[in-house]
Amino acid sequence: MRFWNILWGEMRRYWRPFTLIVVAALLLMWNVLFGSSSFAERKGTDPAIAYDLSVEYSERFGETIDPNERAEVEADYEKALAALNDQYEKYMGQYDIHSEDDCHLLYSAADAARNKDYESEDYRKGAERWDADNLEELAETCNQIFWDKISYEIAHRKQMLESILRWAEHVDEWEQFVASLPTIDRSSLEERTKEWEIANEYSPSSEKRLTQVMQANSGRLSLLECVYDAGESFQGHFQFWGALIFILCGLIVLPLPVGNRVSGVTAMQYSTRTGRRVIFAQSGGAILNTLLVNAAVDGWFTAIFFLRAKNTLHLWNCPMNLCSYPRILWLDLTFGQFVWLSYGKVLLLSLALTGILFVLSHLSKNYLPALALAVPSVILFIKLSYEMDYMLNIDLYAWFIYPLTLLVSAVVAMAAVMIFVNRTRKADYAD
Amino acid sequence: MLEIKNVSKSFKDFTVLRDVNLTFDRGVYGLLSPNGAGKTTLIKMIVTLLHPDSGEILWNGENIASLDGSYRELVGYLPQKFGYYRDDSPTQFLTYMAALNGVDAAVAKERCQKLLERVGLGDVTHKKMKKFSGGMIQRVGIANALMNDPQIVIFDEPTAGLDPMERVRFRHILAELGKTKIVILSTHIVSDIENIADQVVMIKDHEVYACDTIEAILKAHIADNLETAFMNIYGGEALEDAI
Numbered sequence: 001m002r003f004w005n006i007l008w009g010e011m012r013r014y015w016r017p018f019t020l021i022v023v024a025a026l027l028l029m030w031n032v033l034f035g036s037s038s039f040a041e042r043k044g045t046d047p048a049i050a051y052d053l054s055v056e057y058s059e060r061f062g063e064t065i066d067p068n069e070r071a072e073v074e075a076d077y078e079k080a081l082a083a084l085n086d087q088y089e090k091y092m093g094q095y096d097i098h099s100e101d102d103c104h105l106l107y108s109a110a111d112a113a114r115n116k117d118y119e120s121e122d123y124r125k126g127a128e129r130w131d132a133d134n135l136e137e138l139a140e141t142c143n144q145i146f147w148d149k150i151s152y153e154i155a156h157r158k159q160m161l162e163s164i165l166r167w168a169e170h171v172d173e174w175e176q177f178v179a180s181l182p183t184i185d186r187s188s189l190e191e192r193t194k195e196w197e198i199a200n201e202y203s204p205s206s207e208k209r210l211t212q213v214m215q216a217n218s219g220r221l222s223l224l225e226c227v228y229d230a231g232e233s234f235q236g237h238f239q240f241w242g243a244l245i246f247i248l249c250g251l252i253v254l255p256l257p258v259g260n261r262v263s264g265v266t267a268m269q270y271s272t273r274t275g276r277r278v279i280f281a282q283s284g285g286a287i288l289n290t291l292l293v294n295a296a297v298d299g300w301f302t303a304i305f306f307l308r309a310k311n312t313l314h315l316w317n318c319p320m321n322l323c324s325y326p327r328i329l330w331l332d333l334t335f336g337q338f339v340w341l342s343y344g345k346v347l348l349l350s351l352a353l354t355g356i357l358f359v360l361s362h363l364s365k366n367y368l369p370a371l372a373l374a375v376p377s378v379i380l381f382i383k384l385s386y387e388m389d390y391m392l393n394i395d396l397y398a399w400f401i402y403p404l405t406l407l408v409s410a411v412v413a414m415a416a417v418m419i420f421v422n423r424t425r426k427a428d429y430a431d
Numbered sequence: 432m433l434e435i436k437n438v439s440k441s442f443k444d445f446t447v448l449r450d451v452n453l454t455f456d457r458g459v460y461g462l463l464s465p466n467g468a469g470k471t472t473l474i475k476m477i478v479t480l481l482h483p484d485s486g487e488i489l490w491n492g493e494n495i496a497s498l499d500g501s502y503r504e505l506v507g508y509l510p511q512k513f514g515y516y517r518d519d520s521p522t523q524f525l526t527y528m529a530a531l532n533g534v535d536a537a538v539a540k541e542r543c544q545k546l547l548e549r550v551g552l553g554d555v556t557h558k559k560m561k562k563f564s565g566g567m568i569q570r571v572g573i574a575n576a577l578m579n580d581p582q583i584v585i586f587d588e589p590t591a592g593l594d595p596m597e598r599v600r601f602r603h604i605l606a607e608l609g610k611t612k613i614v615i616l617s618t619h620i621v622s623d624i625e626n627i628a629d630q631v632v633m634i635k636d637h638e639v640y641a642c643d644t645i646e647a648i649l650k651a652h653i654a655d656n657l658e659t660a661f662m663n664i665y666g667g668e669a670l671e672d673a674i
Contacts, residue, residue, distance in 0.1 A: 005530045016518060264514025271478040272531035273504035273579070428481045430442075 003281065006274060010285035014256050023248060027297075034240035058314035063334075095138060096129065106130065110139030206394040213321050213328050238389065241297050242346040243382045248293045249354045250378045253286045257361040258370045267429060276425050283358055283417060290354045294347050329392040330399040345388055348406055353381045355413035359420040384409070432456050433477070433583060433613055438486035440472055447472045449637045451486070455583075459609035461624030462617040463657075464634040465665055470617040471511060473634070474587050477615070478508045490583075504533055507581030511588045513572035517561035521547055521571045524560065525578055532579040539578065546574040551600060565592035573601065583613045590623050602627050621658045631657070633664060640664065 109126020113135045260266045316336030364370035391402040433455040475481040495502045529539035550570040633641040654660035
């Protein structure tokens, strides 16, 4: 009971008013800067529409589409395109607008009317063609037609379907490439990998893995194909918001031990009955805060993920290995597993960073050296997390690099904390 | 009974204390010497912030290092630099420190109110300490040292920042505490201990130079007051310190 009281006391001190204000300001700043890059953020943004489309497709076709379904999608695309053109015709025809050039002319004429520039060429042409008194209103209507939700979604649907079909054209070529892998020489392979914009050569084990994935899924495409934008937004989320988690860990963990030392509170604490065991409550508080920050930053994201689509099961089960982007992973992960793995990675790295910062802050005699040590540590972890997003790709890293990186981070942090705690319990405390 | 047996302490090559032997029983002990003589180092060893290089410190015959928390809960400590949280009120800070000392929350609440009244801060118990003067902070420190109802109370330069009225009030508290507890008062201000210390401990050349009653020290150094005796013992060292 006493430990929990002390832990609560430490938690309260981590969250001092200044820290709360800075955390709130950073969350707001991140939301403004990077919010729109996440599908979960705002209804109606590109990633949000792409995500809704992906749910629709995955529920219609399952996790992958085979060549027959692909033909269905193609027909769907033709229909959607025709519907799109019909809509344009329907709306625009009423106003004698038949092309993009017509639209541009209308906008320029409306601008000139707004600025009372009645002598301009644009105004003259626009006024001749449309009702001169209603140019601004007409331009606004045209603008709405172009950008209203319906046409916007249709435009997206078109983009997504085009993406699937474009990728489908490449599948045969890919398969040929994979089939030729064992027979072609290395120099030729190098040329081909460059052609596919792959940074490194394939190793024998990655060749094997590539062949295995392509042969096992001959002709099929992942429905993640439709969520290219949504997939990108997930990656964006983990990179941008993951970086925020690391920054917040530093911001919350660092000030308390340094402040305690500078103000002389540490000496007071160490001379009490609890003595240096207060370190356990402080480290427990730091870990709890990291869990809290992870839950707060990623929790709403997951919640919205579930709330936005009533049935996300198919989407969760879409295989990651059959996306249009040549992204073949060492593991057979579904989209859902990939999302949880990414959560886990950020959580584990943030815990490791917390441990390291906890030690560094206790070793620093004032704020300057603490910052000088903490800032590079946070940057290092942000870069490491970013790089780890690509560590599962077979063409960039060996299969063991990802788990090894996680293991090394965890072991280094745990060792640092254990050595520090052990040393603190025995050593002299000189302020 | 607190016994310090053959304790020595060095920092790198510099010896701060050499072969210190002292015994403290109930009463007020004045630890008197010029700055830098090793008073704070001795105190920090008594409160276990520092560990002796050699020798041992015993509480009722047991080494304080092995007693660990059960020894520290008997110690009340006001360091030279009293550390506190600026955004806390005295009540918040004292109850937090009481929790670290293992004092029951209800007992701590009651004791906190009484002690703050005793040090003259009864009307500002919920005010943030960042608005306090140096003297008020020092009084919070005194209250904090007494929160766990300690058997050993250690004050390191406690009168810094206190005005004359507060000093008088503090002396009364010390005299009362000395009836039942070991009170160690470290200072380089002679007048702080002249009227209240039962015994005076003097450190010179890193060793205990004297540990005796004020009368005995005055007699040994043919002085009519402690300040003269102090000057006789430390001479140039104390003068240099004063200058």
